[in-house]
Amino acid sequence: MPDPIAPEVIALSGVTKSFGGVTALRGVDFSLAAGEIHGLVGENGAGKSTLMKIIAGVHTGYLGEMRIDRQPVHFASPRDARAAGIGMVHQELAIMPDLSVAENVHMGALPLRKSGLLDWPGMRRGAAEHLANLGIDIDPRTRMGDLPLGLQQLVEIARVLFSGARIIILDEPTSALAPPEVERLFSVLRRLRDAGRSIIFISHFLDDVLAICDRVTVFRNGHAIATEPCPRINKRWIIDRMIGAGHEALEETYLTGITLRSKPDAPVVLQVEHLDRPGTYQDVSLRARAGEVLGIYGFLGSGQLELAHTLFGRLRASRGRIALDGKPVRLASTTQARRAGIAFLPESRRMMLFGSEPVFKNVTISILDRIGRVWLRPRVERKIAADHAARLRIRPPDVQRALRTLSGGNQQKVALAKWLTHLPRVLVLSEPTRGMDVGAKDDVTKIVRGLVRQDIAVIVVSAEPETILSLADRILVMKKGRIVREFADERVSKDRLLEAS
Numbered sequence: 001m002p003d004p005i006a007p008e009v010i011a012l013s014g015v016t017k018s019f020g021g022v023t024a025l026r027g028v029d030f031s032l033a034a035g036e037i038h039g040l041v042g043e044n045g046a047g048k049s050t051l052m053k054i055i056a057g058v059h060t061g062y063l064g065e066m067r068i069d070r071q072p073v074h075f076a077s078p079r080d081a082r083a084a085g086i087g088m089v090h091q092e093l094a095i096m097p098d099l100s101v102a103e104n105v106h107m108g109a110l111p112l113r114k115s116g117l118l119d120w121p122g123m124r125r126g127a128a129e130h131l132a133n134l135g136i137d138i139d140p141r142t143r144m145g146d147l148p149l150g151l152q153q154l155v156e157i158a159r160v161l162f163s164g165a166r167i168i169i170l171d172e173p174t175s176a177l178a179p180p181e182v183e184r185l186f187s188v189l190r191r192l193r194d195a196g197r198s199i200i201f202i203s204h205f206l207d208d209v210l211a212i213c214d215r216v217t218v219f220r221n222g223h224a225i226a227t228e229p230c231p232r233i234n235k236r237w238i239i240d241r242m243i244g245a246g247h248e249a250l251e252e253t254y255l256t257g258i259t260l261r262s263k264p265d266a267p268v269v270l271q272v273e274h275l276d277r278p279g280t281y282q283d284v285s286l287r288a289r290a291g292e293v294l295g296i297y298g299f300l301g302s303g304q305l306e307l308a309h310t311l312f313g314r315l316r317a318s319r320g321r322i323a324l325d326g327k328p329v330r331l332a333s334t335t336q337a338r339r340a341g342i343a344f345l346p347e348s349r350r351m352m353l354f355g356s357e358p359v360f361k362n363v364t365i366s367i368l369d370r371i372g373r374v375w376l377r378p379r380v381e382r383k384i385a386a387d388h389a390a391r392l393r394i395r396p397p398d399v400q401r402a403l404r405t406l407s408g409g410n411q412q413k414v415a416l417a418k419w420l421t422h423l424p425r426v427l428v429l430s431e432p433t434r435g436m437d438v439g440a441k442d443d444v445t446k447i448v449r450g451l452v453r454q455d456i457a458v459i460v461v462s463a464e465p466e467t468i469l470s471l472a473d474r475i476l477v478m479k480k481g482r483i484v485r486e487f488a489d490e491r492v493s494k495d496r497l498l499e500a501s
Contacts, residue, residue: 006033006034006035006036007033007034007069007070008031008032008033008034008067008070009032009033009034009068009069009166009167009198010030010031010032010055010066010067010068010167010198011030011031011032011066011067011070012028012029012030012031012051012054012055012064012065012066012067013029013064013065013067014027014028014029014063014064014065015027015028015029015030015051015054015062015063015064015065015066016028016062016063016064017050017051017054017059017061017062017063019405020401022396023222024045024047024050024222025047025050025051025054025062025222026047026221026222026223027064027223028047028051028064028222028223028224029224030051030217030224032167032198032200033198034196034198035193035194035195035196035197035198036193036198036199036214036215037189037193037198037199037201037212037213037214038198038199038200038201038213038214038215038216038217039201039202039203039209039212039213039215039216039217039230040052040200040201040202040203040216040217040219041202041203041204041206041209041216041217041218041219041238041242042218042219042220042242043219043220043242043409043439043440045395045396045406045407045409045410046219046220046221046222046242047219047221047222047223047224048202048219049091049171049202049407049408051219052088052169052171052200052202053088054066055081055086055088055167055169055200056075056078056081056086056088056169057075057076057077057078057079057080057081057082057086058078060074060075060076060077068084068167082163082165084167085164085165085166085167086165086166086167086168086169087160087161087163087165087167087168087169088160088168088169088170088171089153089156089157089160089168089169089170089171089173090171091171091172091175091202091408092408093152093153093156094156095144095145095152095155095156096144097143097144097145098143098144098145099143099144100140100141100142100143100144101127101131101138101139101140101141101142101143101144101147101155102120102123102124102126102127102128102140102141103123103144104144104155104156104159105126105127105130105131105140105155105158105159105162106123106126106127106159107159109163110123111123111126123140124140124141127140128140130158130159130161130162131154131155131158133158133161133162133188134154134157134158134161134184134185134188135184135187136151136154136155136158136184138151138155148305149305149347149348150177150178150181150463153173153175153177154177154181154185157170157173157185161188161192165197166196166197166198167197167198167199167200168192168197168198168199168200169199169200169202170199170200170201170202171202172202172203172204172408172434173185173201173203174203174205174208175203175204175205175431175434175464177463178299178463179299179498180299182208186211186212189201189212190212193214201213204436205464206235206238206239207235209230209238210230210233210234210235210238213230214229214230215227215228215229215230216228216230216233216238218238218241218242220241220242225241226241242439257469257491257492257493257494257496258469258470258491258492259490259491259492260472260473260474260475260487260488260489260490260491260492261473261489262292262473262474262488262489263289263291263292263473264289264488266289266290266291266292267289267290267325268287268288268289268290268326269288269289269290269324269325269425269426269457270287270288270311270322270323270324270342270425270426270457270459271286271287271288271321271322271323271324271326272284272285272286272287272311272320272321272322273285273320273321273322273323274319274320274321275307275310275317275319275320275321275322276317276318276319276320277303277306277310277315277316277317277318278318280303280306280307280315280481281303281304281306281307281478281481281482282303282481282482283482284303284307284320284478284482284483285483286476286483288426288457288458288459289457290455290456290457291452291453291455291456291457292452292457292458292473292474293448293452293458293459293460293471293472293473293474294457294458294459294460294472294473294474294475294476295459295460295461295462295468295471295472295473295474295475295476296308296459296460296461296462296468296475296476296477296478297462297463297465297468297475297476297477297478297497297501298463298477298478298479298501299463299479299501302463302478302479302480302481302501303478303480303481303482304461304462304463304478305347305430305431305461307461307478308344308346308428308430308459308461309344309346309430310331311331311337311342311344311426311428311459312331312334312337312342312343312344312428313331313332313333313334313335313336313337313342314334314344316332324340324341324342324425324426325425338424340425341424341425341426342424342425342426342427342428343419343424343426343427343428344419344427344428344430345415345416345419345427345428345429345430345432346430347430347431347434352415352418353403353411353414353415354403355402355403355404356402356403356404357402357403358399358400358401358402358403359385359389359394359398359399359400359401359402359403359406359414360378360381360382360384360385360386360399360400361381362403362414362415362418363381363384363385363388363389363399363414363417363418363421364381364384364385364418364421365418366418366419366421366422367384367421367422370422371384382399382400384421385399385417386399388417388420388421389417391417391420391447392413392416392417392420392443392447393413393443394406394410394413394414394417395407395410408436409433409436409440410440412432412433412434412436412440412444413440413443413444416429416432416444416447420447420451423451423454423456424456425456425457426456426457426458426459427451427456427457427458427459428459428461429448429458429459429460429461430461430462431461431462431463431464431467432444432448432460432462432467432471433462433464433466433467433470434462434464441466441467441470442470444471445470445471448460448471452473458471460472465494465497465498466494468497469492469493469494469497474486474487474488475487475488475492475497477497477500477501478501479500479501484500484501485500487500
């Protein structure tokens with residue numbers, strides 16, 4: 001716990017923020033003490049990220065007051081916030097994929113020689129030192145886009161942590177990290193806290209919040225409804241205040257475990273035999289059945305994400321066989337995969353969504369040839385998108401809004417809606433609930449259950465135990481590129497998954 005008389009480095013009072021006719025924050029009070037890690041939790045769209053973007057200078061037009069070191073401030077841009085010592089790692093990473101790791105770590109503060117030229121050796125040494133403090137051993141010359149999502153996230157965190165910011169905002173920092181990486185990050189955060197830096201930690205991983213934070217504030221419907229020291233509360237207390245009554249089914253997944261019910265007699269839709277891709281996975285064989293959700297779980301780097309990309313033609317296997325409905329298929333491209341009846345929701349929304357475009361265009365982009373072969377028909381597109389927005393409980397339901405104005409969880413629902421406009425034979429979901437709160441995850445569970453009732457074979461790939469437990473009928477565990485365990489027709493808990501992996 002921070003010193004109870006530690007000064008407040010940030011204090012917000014009566015903050016209200018609206019987007020059009022929608023109020024995102026309603027008279028919010030919030031404070032952050034020196035040398036404190038303060039957790040923020042709440043459902044998607046509850047207002048957490050909006051408040052943080054006000055602190056980081058991203059959102060400027062709001063009512064209320066913000067004080068830093070007891071002095072009123074009103075940032076006009078993120079540059080003003082950075083000048084005040086505030087750094088933020090956004091949920092959607094702001095990386096430059098075609099630049100090196102070293103260039104990404106030093107983005108915005110590239111070291112120069114006296115001649116004015118870039119100090120490349122110094123940049124690489126500095127990046128290596130910063131990453132080593134997070135326990136990461138990466139060649140600083142590596143192209144950023146070649147790293148797995150989890151390592152990209154750690155590099156982005158390193159950039160902000162070691163930029164000199166004294167107030168650090170982390171939005172879903174552990175969403176793509178395996179337990180060992182989470183522990184490394186937590187060790188760094190504790191050191192920073194002990195050195196007097198202040199950290200705001202936004203997360204839907206309630207275990208992580210309770211493990212690392214000193215206090216937690218719960219948001220609901222644009223209000224900050226409760227703030228308590230973490231030692232005084234538990235996960236059930238948080239869930240109660242996030243979503244209220246009627247969450248018993250959610251608690252079963254989050255607190256205890258689930259009983260798997262496989263479907264061994266259902267027809268095999270997708271069959272994979274002895275699939276190899278050097279350096280990522282080896283000798284992978286599996287069967288996905290109609291009307292069944294097959295979960296594939298493993299830590300970051302276990303090969304499950306690369307396997308998912310292979311099933312959609314984004315990556316090529318060096319050996320092995322893939323059959324759909326008993327017939328061999330060649331998945332040398334995403335186009336071939338789509339034509340074969342395979343759909344894919346990637347772990348990064350940016351791979352398939354257009355933030356500046358309205359929601360309805362993102363939903364209907366894959367079926368434009370079916371809506372109108374010569375002319376676009378926006379009215380039809382809006383009707384289709386509105387139907388899916390209602391079905392998936394996308395908030396707000398205005399399909400003409402720019403996608404980027406939606407919360408991360410609601411953007412993920414839009415990504416899912418894109419594939420529901422024309423049902424596939426196989427749907428591969430890679431980290432489908434990444435960055436979602438427990439309520440939104442429950443929505444996705446209901447959507448997936450509706451799909452399997454239509455005899456679609458669903459494959460869910462995730463490093464989140466809660467995601468696998470909430471969705472899967474049968475579970476495969478991957479470790480170091482191999483399938484090492486199968487769970488079927490038995491009770492499985494988070495602890496058993498972690499032990500197997």
